[in-house]
Amino acid sequence: MSEDLLRYDILIQDALRGAVKKILAEVGRTGLPGDHHFYIAFDTNAPGVRVSQRLKERYPQEMTIVLQHQFWDLAIGEHAFEVGLSFGGVPEKLLVPFSAIKGFFDPSVQFALEFDPGKTAEELPEELLEAVEELARAEQEHAESEAKAEDGAGGREAASSEPKRKKPKAAAEAADNAASGEVVSLDAFRKKT
Template sequence: MTQDLIRYDVLVQDALRGVVRKILAEVAQTGLPGQHHFYISFDTQHPGVRLSSRIRARYPEEMTIVLQHQFWDLTVTDHGFEVGLSFSGIPEKLLVPFVAVKGFFDPSVQFGLQFEVAREGEAKGETKPAEAPAKPVLKPVDTETAQDDVVAPALPAIAPAPAPVEPLKPAAKLADKAEPKPETDVKADAAKDEKPAEPPKATVVSLDQFRKKT
């Protein structure tokens, strides 16, 4: 197989990260439109991620933040975004480079993107073999009453493929109706049943008897 020297996979991921950048930049200027809100997952160990030691200890590998009701001072640059969030009632600022983002999901319209994040030590231009992704689960969060804008790492749920529809079975063939018997001619049947009358037996007279009579 020919080696991909153009690195289409990297170009596509960069382009899709540009989509996330554009969406967050518009929200930073005009706010969240309608019912839109975002779940953003990112690698907490990636270089450039800025977190407090308390939050990093709580989420040592990955975390997911919710941008819906309780966030402020969203600032977007070409390389990342900064936002204020409340963690168990304690306000903090996070700085997340776009290269650290692993997932972006808008539940209001079921739109999601998933990215591969290169860790430190991985050579540039090399990719890890694809692994079978675990089934993602998105837990519903009531952000209106929640005191914490951080949820367990989650990716957008994928709807299962619809079960195949069984073909309709052909309706059972109706039993052939018995053909109606033609009405029998009662008289004809009666005529068949009647035996022909036997002719009366002739009386035999001997010649002697005949002579005596004469």
């Protein structure tokens, strides 16, 4: 048997990823029709994936998201899609390259596609990879400075005659998300602010 120099397996994977891209683009324009909804599994370690550190710790290898009732800002790019979802009441923005997708399933019509992540002829642009790395560094620096500020505030509170009031965690997270330009639900602000 001769060697497959055309790499039909990769061509088919890329074509099917193109179908997922078209499906998501249509939903981004018109919304979900009928009972359609999607389960999308992806490799959280794939190049170009952007998820918060909190989600990365919770899903170190793979994550499955559901696009059904509560998602927002679905944006489809040439190489990736971005979507807003809520996890445990906390709004998050995810960026998922199409090459990171492992599975796509629409249970309303029993339609499923399975992929080998990273098995693609498509290369992600350097700008996308650099932007994701820069965002990850900025998020890490923000978390470190926040931790230092909390440590420093704790020491000052003990020395002060009047204790400093701390914001409830949900309100603090909502304020941080608002400051970073992320989508924040009104309910996040209402929780004991």
